Ligand SMILES: Nc1ncnc2c1ncn2[C@@H]1O[C@H](COP(=O)(O)OP(=O)(O)OP(=O)(O)O)[C@@H](O)[C@H]1O
């Protein structure tokens with residue numbers, strides 16, 4: 305498989321992760337659900353890929369297959385050309401609701417990964433401090449998760465994922481539970497972090513604006529069984545100006561994706577009604 309992957313030099317960017325004809329079927333017999341039809345998708349190194357698609361189309365399933373939490377029925381997910389066999393600290397995962405350790409301080413939550421991989425405690429603490437600063441939570445390092453708002457907890461989750469220095473970040477609707485204002489501020493923050501670290505990111509969202517604002521690639525999925533319906537390459541991720549969202553091109557692409565998703569959401573509704 306390695307031979308298929310273009311070298312880092314030259315025109316084509318290196319492929320960081322790949323879905324190679326991945327399908328997923330849950331259950332057996334009459335109860336079986338075909339979640340994914342063959343999906344082939346390359347995620348370039350340093351890309352910020354957003355997956356959008358109607359509810360139930362298989363976005364989380366796809367992300368979980370790359371994370372190593374789910375096995376594909378056929379096909380495989382690869383990272384750096386090597387098949388994914390299970391979870392790996394090189395892939396950092398952030399879920400919709402922060403899965404923080406409630407009994408640990410914010411700082412200990414973030415230091416947990418570095419400690420678990422054998423870093424001495426002073427160094428793990430320094431790493432935690434660096435990432436807490438990056439997400440603007442230095443002042444809350446000694447607090448416990450319950451003392452934080454939902455948005456702050458999500459930021460701890462992001463700091464915790466970054467502290468493991470993953471090569472790819474897998475984020476499943478990380479901002480879904482937040483209010484619109486907090487969400488916009490965190491989008492700006494995540495864009496700043498991505499622009500400075502250039503981690504490869506796979507990000508699931510239901511928000512077209514969020515995808516356009518953050519992504520270098522938007523992958524639109526069809527209603528279940530999930531297939532790739534369209535792939536777009538917006539340029540707004542490289543902009544530092546929050547006002548890009550008002551540009552003519554942004555509004556045009558928003559309408560385009562809205563149209564694609566509307567067709568699929570209607571198809572998904574018909575599917576649910578016919579069950
Ligand atoms: N563990 C499971 N067992 C059985 N079916 C499952 C399982 N996980 C997911 N599914 C089914 O697979 C399909 C895809 O689910 P998935 O969670 O990947 O969708 P999604 O695109 O992430 O949806 P949402 O936008 O609502 O989060 C759904 O029909 C779901 O019911």
Ligand SMILES: [Mg+2]
Nearest residue numbers: 363364365476
């Ligand atoms: Mg999901």
